[in-house]
Every structure is written in structure tokens, then in C-alpha cells.
Amino acid sequence: MPKSLNIVKEGSGPIVVLSHALGCNLHMWDEVAQILKNDFTVVRYDHRNHGASEVCMTPFSVDDLADDAADLIESLGGDPVFFVGLSLGGMVAQSLAARYPNLVSACVIANSAEHYDDAVKKMWSDRIDRVKREGVSAISGMAIERWFTPEYFSSEDSITKAIIAGIKNELDSFDSQAYSLSCRAVSGVDCRKGNQSIQIPTLVLFGLKDQATPPALSEAIHNSIQSSELAKIDAAHLSAVEKPLEFADIISKFLLSKWDK
Numbered sequence: 001m002p003k004s005l006n007i008v009k010e011g012s013g014p015i016v017v018l019s020h021a022l023g024c025n026l027h028m029w030d031e032v033a034q035i036l037k038n039d040f041t042v043v044r045y046d047h048r049n050h051g052a053s054e055v056c057m058t059p060f061s062v063d064d065l066a067d068d069a070a071d072l073i074e075s076l077g078g079d080p081v082f083f084v085g086l087s088l089g090g091m092v093a094q095s096l097a098a099r100y101p102n103l104v105s106a107c108v109i110a111n112s113a114e115h116y117d118d119a120v121k122k123m124w125s126d127r128i129d130r131v132k133r134e135g136v137s138a139i140s141g142m143a144i145e146r147w148f149t150p151e152y153f154s155s156e157d158s159i160t161k162a163i164i165a166g167i168k169n170e171l172d173s174f175d176s177q178a179y180s181l182s183c184r185a186v187s188g189v190d191c192r193k194g195n196q197s198i199q200i201p202t203l204v205l206f207g208l209k210d211q212a213t214p215p216a217l218s219e220a221i222h223n224s225i226q227s228s229e230l231a232k233i234d235a236a237h238l239s240a241v242e243k244p245l246e247f248a249d250i251i252s253k254f255l256l257s258k259w260d261k
Contacts, residue, residue: 005048008026014082018042019045020047021087021147022182025170026045027166029240032248047089060181065092081104084110086110087212091186091189099194105201110240111207111237112217113221114190114192125187127139128187132176136176147236147237167241203231204222205247210237210239212237233247
């Protein structure tokens, strides 16, 4: 297990930990964090094999990534935190909430999945094979285009263009083996049994135009987690990047409503 995760901590108030998507890093949360830090102590981190965190060149699972998150929460004092995960981060949120309920007081699972069928697993296997042959840049353009709506992706706004370029540059810079191992963890996710045991307040958030994890996958998570709430956002896969104001508003209202002052 990596002993070093890159972390950024800012703001004040109850702690909310933000867990990013596959192929991104903690800067995926930049705009959301700027909003949340007015009401929360915001802790962002890079998953192993991502950003400035330690690289692990042996196979690992989503549960291992949840163990990393649990260690991070313990290092913050061990009191229960709010946990928000998107895509891969949402898978980590599911595993964490099921296996470490003492460390999470409420969680948000955004644009994610609890399990993939054989057809999607084949897609992941094909992606891994191609990345090993040709490098991550061979699939980055296709991936990025699926992460955003056409309107956002083709925007001429200079800030939007810079955000998209930064995410693509991050993806292109990945070591192919490190990225492949992360893809393998994602493809093997199976949180179905664990989700049935989750008792903490949970919000499942999906993007209406998400092609990477279509709304049906979020509905399956919602159906698995008893008493979870379901919400939607008019965005594609990286909803926190495309609609940061709306994303932050939805999750902050949910989390503050669960805050035991």
C-alpha cells in the first residue's frame, strides 16, 4: 500500500474529503473546493498512481483504494468525515462506507457504478491492452470527449478550454502501466453486496448526459443502498468540473443537512 498520498487541506468547518475520477487528480475539484471551503474543511487527495501520490506497480483493487482513504481519514484524527467521490472516487466511497462505517458520517456517490457487466468489462480489457501497446495518449482524446457534454467540450471560453487541456495533459502524462493497473481496479469493481449493508446517509448523484456511467448505473446504486437519496445534474461524466456551482450546491445542502452540530 502506498505510504504517501498527495493531499491539499483548506477551509474550516466539518471535514469533507473529495475523491477524484480515474485519470484525473485532486485539481479536478479546484472550483468545487473553492466553494465548499466557505462551509467545510475540504481535504482533496490524489489516488495512488495519480497526480503526485505514490505509484504502485502491483495489482490493486477498489477496496485497496478505500483502505488508502481510510488511512487518510485516520491521519486527520479518525473522527467520521463527509466523503464525496466521483467515478472511481464514487467506487471508493461505496467500499469505504460499507467497510469503514465508523469513519464516514455521510457520503456522496457521483457519476459512478457498483459493478460492470461482461460487455463493459471487455471494453476495459480492450482499453488496457491498447494502453499497454500505444500509451495512454492513444485513448485520452476519446475518453475526454465522453467526459463532457458536446457544448462544454467545444466551448470557446478560454477558461473552459484551459480546464479541458489541463485534464487531457494530465491523462497523457500517465505511465501506461500505472494507468492500466488503475483501469484493472475499476473494471473489477463489485460493491453490490457491500452496498446492501450501508446505513449512513448517502446521496447518489448522476449526470443526465453521462455516457461513461449512464444514469441506470446510479439508479442501481440507489436501489442497493437502503434509504439513499437520488439526485440529478444536467451534465456529463465529470459533472463536478462541468457544473461546479450546481454540483457544490447539491452536495453542500445534503451534507449540511446531515451535520450533527
